[in-house]
Amino acid sequence: MSGCGAETGLMSVDQALATIVDRVHALASESIPLRQALNRYLAADIHSEIDLPLFSQSAVDGYAICSNQSVLENSKFELIGEIRAGQDQNLQLENGQALRIFTGAKIPEGTTTVARQEIVTPLSPDQIQINIALEMHADIRDIGEELSRGQLLANQGQHLSVGAIAALAMAGVQQVEVYQFPKVAVVITGDEVAKSIDDFSTGKIFDANAPLIQAWFEQQQQNVNIYHVEDTELALQQLIQQLKQECDVILTTGGVSVGDYDFVRPVALAQGFQQIFWKVKQKPGKPMLFAEYQRSSGDFCYLLGLPGNPAAVFVGMQIYASTLLQALQGQPKLPNWFSATLKQSVKSDSRERFLRMYAYFEQGQLWVENLSKQQSHMLSNLMSANCLIRIPENQVLSAGSTVQGLFL
Amino acid sequence: MSGCGAETGLMSVDQALATIVDRVHALASESIPLRQALNRYLAADIHSEIDLPLFSQSAVDGYAICSNQSVLENSKFELIGEIRAGQDQNLQLENGQALRIFTGAKIPEGTTTVARQEIVTPLSPDQIQINIALEMHADIRDIGEELSRGQLLANQGQHLSVGAIAALAMAGVQQVEVYQFPKVAVVITGDEVAKSIDDFSTGKIFDANAPLIQAWFEQQQQNVNIYHVEDTELALQQLIQQLKQECDVILTTGGVSVGDYDFVRPVALAQGFQQIFWKVKQKPGKPMLFAEYQRSSGDFCYLLGLPGNPAAVFVGMQIYASTLLQALQGQPKLPNWFSATLKQSVKSDSRERFLRMYAYFEQGQLWVENLSKQQSHMLSNLMSANCLIRIPENQVLSAGSTVQGLFL
Known part of the structure; x- marks a missing residue:
């Protein structure tokens, strides 16, 4: 563990989210x-x-009835025809007449009530009998009853x-x-990330971040362009220079801390981005950057720089990218955290933690259970995790404590 | 209200779901x-x-150290070079030597611990000082520590x-x-359903079912073919005859009750489908049909016939189609109902009801609130509903009762 939690003056998770919500300008609309x-x-x-329904219609298969008086047990009616759903016959029922009618068919003029077929006996091709007394206006869906x-x-x-x-x-x-859905470009930095199986060699790792982000957008019916860039200032600068003109959002992974090869922040600043915040008091994902660039047109390009560890990327997408994308779509809202009860005690840290957990219901109560392998370079517990839980900094969280979280 | 709840011998919701789970054969797999x-x-x-990690790597930006003894406060080391993430230098550290290292870089042979850069002072290009005492094997992610x-x-x-x-x-x-994801065909029956705005005329209605089903599949990254068919036995028969050879699932809407123009069941039976169940004691969606056809190849085509009312289609997709599609994908499981607490009392019925409700959390407790406009031809409350709640038949459900449901 790097004891970076000791660092002072970091922004809290709630402050960082509130800043995104307050600061981001919604995109224009489209038809x-x-x-x-x-x-x-x-x-x-x-x-x-x-109007909804668009016209008064029968709620059942049965008979439309016209009767000037109450329909008593064993009343008889003259059967004058039939109307089906989708038809418009412009029929007029007179007192004592009935019409065979089907669910969804337009109620003819003159109808006083509908008799469902279960209570009707056809006596002849021209006559029916209603077997039980029938109330007025039965089984009719009225025009506009849902909405005018x-x-x-x-x-x-x-x-x-x-x-x-x-x-x-x-x-x-x-x-x-x-x-509009924001135009998003994803930039994967890091020379250790194999771009493909052919690119794989000793010292490199298989990339979880591009597949993670691609699937995350696909889940919302969106595609994004993914760029891999080598860890040089020049390569990153050329890409950001191009993307800041084309995109509403640039999402980067890696290269956002203070290492000698962490070029995301210096390049963004040199390219005219204004830093909105950098570093959040959270684990995983501390060295997160949020910045904006205003084009000469007045439009903004936002840069969300996530650390390269896959757990930090996962949390960054679920918590921050979703808040950012919603704000850009006119929904400046904080995440809608659920509250749940801890099944076991959980270790707190000097930074707020996001833990991958398993949530389940018991008698109306939502419980969350911790999973092992929570470190920022580990992801395999996502096979069973179904929520992300917030563990506030420096608190004793015993079993039974209430915590906030989001379903995955 | 048609008093159809009085009908006896209907299958319960739980029986119908268990039947799907027991009866359906999983599809083959694919790579x-x-x-x-x-x-x-x-x-x-x-x-x-x-192995995960694939090789031992540094968890921080700092220095890989080789020391035969404990690293005390103000220890000095010879700096012999640098290794970055993604590189493989085949370096060997000797006692007293250090190497500049970055997060994710491969730990060189001979390394006994890693000093994060915050506790190191570079004294010259060739020498560094560790400012505080350092434990063995600090900040190293070991090969295989997540998974071997x-x-x-x-x-x-x-x-x-x-x-x-x-x-x-x-x-x-x-x-x-x-x-394999099942090959699904959707058949929308009903002459009252306008196929397009041009097809609209008096007595017809705008179709909610095709857009609903299309969006439901799109939510799961799937496309389906949607067919509109007129309410004649011949048209339906020709379509089913073709689809039963091509599809794993035929989903129909409408035409599945006992009306004179309800052709789905008679056509399916005439086409060689075996009825598995017909009519479930639920509201909405009572006259639901589930049937199977075995092709000469031995494969099955399943037919799920939903009533035409849009609320019945919505419930049918969320509860039954999802269970069917999962069973076909090797997951013969009942829905994973949550339990929640009713905010207000709810009227029970002679059939089990599925109500569209609004769920929210308070102190780890899930509450559900009823919404108006629950009738089977109404959908507008889906603007605010976020769950479907089961209201068991013939029970008094006062505020505070525990109920089961599914999130939407």
């Missing part, structure tokens, strides 16, 4: 087809352009989950105004 | 690149082909989450043996 909008965020309220035309259907900022997309589709929405 | 394997399941154990070559890295059945992919990549895994 895209609803079917391509999964996991995006609405940039404007949507008011319904239709002009009513608010979805708020600005609404996350377009699978369910939200279905609900918008049902209201006839085909196109949505959403925040 | 694919790790980078394309997000959210798939391993079909075989993976033993590590390398040949050790079990991941189990058959492992879900390939973002973290699991990163952990496998770090162990040099490039190709994985996973269960």
